[in-house]
Amino acid sequence: MAIGEVAAYAHLSDDDIAALGRELDAIRRDFEDRRGARDAAYIRHTIAFQRALDVTARLVIALSGGRVGWAAGVAALAVAKSVENMEIGHNVGHGQWDWMNDPEIHSSTWEWDMAALSSQWRYAHNYRHHVYTNVLDMDDDIGFGLMRVTRDQRWRPYMALQPLQNLVLALTFEWGIALHALWSGYARSDGRAARSAHTRAFLGKVARQIGKDYVLLPAVSGRRWRRTLTANLSANALRNVWAHMVIFCGHFPDGAEKFTARVVEQETEHEWYLRQLLGSANFDAGPVLAFLSGNLCYQIEHHLFPDLPSNRYADIAVRVRALCEKYDLPYTSGSLPRQYLLAMRTLHKLAVPDRFLRATSDDAPETASEWRFRPREATGADPEGRHGLRTALHRLRESRSR
Numbered sequence: 001m002a003i004g005e006v007a008a009y010a011h012l013s014d015d016d017i018a019a020l021g022r023e024l025d026a027i028r029r030d031f032e033d034r035r036g037a038r039d040a041a042y043i044r045h046t047i048a049f050q051r052a053l054d055v056t057a058r059l060v061i062a063l064s065g066g067r068v069g070w071a072a073g074v075a076a077l078a079v080a081k082s083v084e085n086m087e088i089g090h091n092v093g094h095g096q097w098d099w100m101n102d103p104e105i106h107s108s109t110w111e112w113d114m115a116a117l118s119s120q121w122r123y124a125h126n127y128r129h130h131v132y133t134n135v136l137d138m139d140d141d142i143g144f145g146l147m148r149v150t151r152d153q154r155w156r157p158y159m160a161l162q163p164l165q166n167l168v169l170a171l172t173f174e175w176g177i178a179l180h181a182l183w184s185g186y187a188r189s190d191g192r193a194a195r196s197a198h199t200r201a202f203l204g205k206v207a208r209q210i211g212k213d214y215v216l217l218p219a220v221s222g223r224r225w226r227r228t229l230t231a232n233l234s235a236n237a238l239r240n241v242w243a244h245m246v247i248f249c250g251h252f253p254d255g256a257e258k259f260t261a262r263v264v265e266q267e268t269e270h271e272w273y274l275r276q277l278l279g280s281a282n283f284d285a286g287p288v289l290a291f292l293s294g295n296l297c298y299q300i301e302h303h304l305f306p307d308l309p310s311n312r313y314a315d316i317a318v319r320v321r322a323l324c325e326k327y328d329l330p331y332t333s334g335s336l337p338r339q340y341l342l343a344m345r346t347l348h349k350l351a352v353p354d355r356f357l358r359a360t361s362d363d364a365p366e367t368a369s370e371w372r373f374r375p376r377e378a379t380g381a382d383p384e385g386r387h388g389l390r391t392a393l394h395r396l397r398e399s400r401s402r
Helices: 006-010 014-034 037-063 066-093 118-131 157-171 173-187 192-220 222-251 269-279 287-292 296-304 310-326 336-349 389-401
Strands: none
Touching: 006 014, 006 269, 014 269, 014 310, 037 066, 037 222, 037 310, 066 118, 066 222, 066 287, 118 173, 118 192, 157 173, 157 222, 157 336, 173 192, 173 222, 192 222, 222 296, 222 336, 269 296, 287 296, 287 310, 296 310
16 A cells, blocks of 8 residues: 555654754755846746757758758757756746746746646646645546556556557657646536636647647648658657656656555645655756756656756755755665666556565555554664664665575
């Protein structure tokens, strides 16, 4: 089963959690106070770069001859679309730049270059996912309603196809996000009229997106319309696969824990911080890879502080990692290939019924609860003195290797 007692699983007392929360509050205040000209220049330069790259890529596609020019243009366009999607659209949608009071770069006005309607996505993502991160039956992003990513989800026959479903989702990720956001809009709608309004808004965005990428731009290319059409299809597919990889690396590798609904019943702000630490995962990245991923290589920091500017996450990560050391908590990270392969291992493994799996639902790489430490550890009693989760996991691994 998923984690039902976060403090017991983390091997922290209430005082420890409160102290950790106060230190994270201090980090938030510090970086809020630092926001200024440097951050404003960063997002404006990023938008200018993305738009220039988009135009350049389209000119290369339209004016060059042969496959090499087409491939170079598609690659550049895919990068431009990825930057717009993750480093700009996603982060603007979180309100990271609302403090600038610039109507162009505000969460309430930005409409990104993908199928999902920003207003519907913001509710599904900013509220349903970020407030209830990895809480079963509350966070709709656990498997996106399509796939089984924890043994807490009951196996059903159609899940045997989830490796294929995952491949289709990767290629069409923007459409999966769009439908997911629409469903969340329906879930909060009161009556048929409200649902119809969501449907009309969604179909309007879809019509504009398809019209731009697959009708208007090919049409203005004249006789080379097929070249433009296939370039747009290819760039969108590449952007979708990249976004899928980044998102899955932050949410589904080993160490990104899941929780039962009871953990949020009386959850304090400081306990919320702890759940974000335990429920998210990073992947190692330098400045270029971080930029191309929308700085979502710092998924832990993003879940702790989703509305702080993304260009600050690298600095925030240094302090968050130090806090994990101090409180003996794991800081889940690894190379991009490793984290992605772990996520894919979970998807493929959980495509089969539990009777074919060896580990229990309390003690599996992708599914764990406080009872994995039973009997002594689950109660928090340790004759050798209190320790944190990282030490507890290390001792558990040692006991198995004997």
